[in-house]
Every structure is written in C-alpha cells, then in structure tokens.
Amino acid sequence: TGATFHLHRDDLLVLQDVPERARLWLDSEVDPIDEPDAYLEHGQIIQVGKQELEVRHTPGHAPGHVIFIYHAGAMVFGGDTLFQNSIGRYDLPGADGPTLLKSIREQLFTLPDDYVVYPGHGGATTIGDEKETNPFVGRHAVGIE
Template identity: 50%
Template structure:
C-alpha cells in the first residue's frame, strides 16, 4: 500500500490518499477547503490515474472534514465514519463560520466504520481500530503488510492529541494509545493528522506523554 500525503487548510491538517497497484484509492480526512487545495488533490489523483472508491474520516473535527463534500461531489463514493463521531461531524456547520470557513459544505456519512471490520480496496485490507480520547468516535487504520498506521489526531511526533475539545478525555486517549498503537511493532510508521510521520518505536522511547 502506498500513502500520499497533503497538508491543507489553516490548521495544517494532513490529508492522505491510500492506494495500491490496482490504482484504487481511499481518501482519508480531506481537509482541502480552498479551490487551490481542491485542485491540487484532484490533479494528483488524475496524474497518478487513481480511482477513488471510498472516503473515510478518522474523526470529524472541522480541519479533517472540510473537503468531504468536495470528494463526494467529485467522485460519487461511499463515506464512512464511526457512529460515535456523527454528532461531532454535524456540529461543524454550527461553528465553521466563526473559524473563517463560511463556505463549509456539510456531508452526511453513507455508512459506518466499525472496529474489527476491515476496509477493503484493490488488493489492500485495512484494519479499523477504535481509539477515542481526542474525539469520541476516533478510529485509526492499520495495514500490517506495509507496517503503516494512519493515526489521525491520536499520536504525534513527540506529542499526543488534545483532549480539551467536546468529547475529549485524557485518560481515554492514553489508554487508546497504549492499547491500539503501542501494541504495534516498533517498525510501524505512524502517519498523523498533523506534522511529520514518526514510528511506534520512536514514540515508545521518547514521547514525554507516554513515560
């Protein structure tokens, strides 16, 4: 599985395209808001001859969902979100203008992400792991053959997700990290929702929040 990343919007959010040799592609957390951002994503997909087959959100805070409707309008694909974060998603339209996103277009999921039920595309199968604490319905996506996890806002290089937003809880987040991420091999690369990629081993040793 290949991971192609983009950094979008004022929150410097990481959007990921997951694809393999079949050219089928899953869009994770599209933060593209401006026309330039949307065009950059669309042009990459076209240049790589990718076929978008699915949209998923690790969680539904504003910076991770700004481009949901753009993806749905452009590629006509299913949209999956954990049921515990549907309320988080629906709240975005109430506060988006106050964050400067007056043109935000809300999108409704067409299906549900469930921990333990894999996502399949092309020749790839992703494991869905439930990792609340930053958001009540946060999930991560693990691909063991590639030693890759798409981690959203759970674990960062040298840091962890914030827990002061509605539905956040520090103890729950630490438990999620220890059970769902630190249980993975040290060699696994973590692609987070913000900032550079890291590894499980590096965070196990040096992350000050995990001592």
C-alpha cells in the same frame, strides 16, 4: 464528489453540528452533510483498492477517532492520536486525556515496534521510538495534567 463517506458512530453528533459551526466560525452557510454511507467499527477490515486496512477505534482526541493499520506494509495512519514525541489534543469538546493515553497504549503500543506511524500532522515515527521516547506515554513519560 462521488466518494463514499465513512464515519465512526461516536462522531455522528459532530457531523450534525457542521452547518451551525460553519455559520458561527466562518460566517458562512453550508448545506447539511448527508448521512454516512457506512459506519466504521473497531476491528473492521476495509478495502482500499487491493489493499486491506484494519480500523481501530482510538477515542481521546475525539469520541469517534479511528486509526487505519496497513499490516502488509507495517504502517499506521494515525490521524490525531499519536505524533512524533507528542499526542493529539485533548482540550477540545468531547476529548479526554486519560482516554487518549489508554487508546495509545492499547491500540497502538500493542503493534510491533517497527510499524511506521504517519500522523495527521508532522513527520513519521515508529511505534518503538514512541514507546521509548514519547514524553506523554513513552517509557519515561511524565504523563498529562
């Protein structure tokens, strides 16, 4: 496509497994994926057009999971970390529930309450709403099993 490819170092092993997984799951062959053009680092600022996004490492759903924060617009592109009244899956290979909760508390819940989270699935929410109502990590959380 000509687009640059970025990846967190902790997900490099997942990348290397893509051809084998495609063969097993899709009964199809795919070419090996090239090495990333750049590795994403926690705290890094990346340019998207004229805008700046902060990268935060949020392991738990996947070892190298990251979120992108657009501070100028009070927005978080949260991937599969935090959802409206839910959290990302932690039953996948390399995933870990307690690590996911720690990532949410330390990397998302430290943001201002009015920041809007756009998750990888479902509707948008705010940091403040999730602090208050999220059943896994909110104020009245029952936790995870």
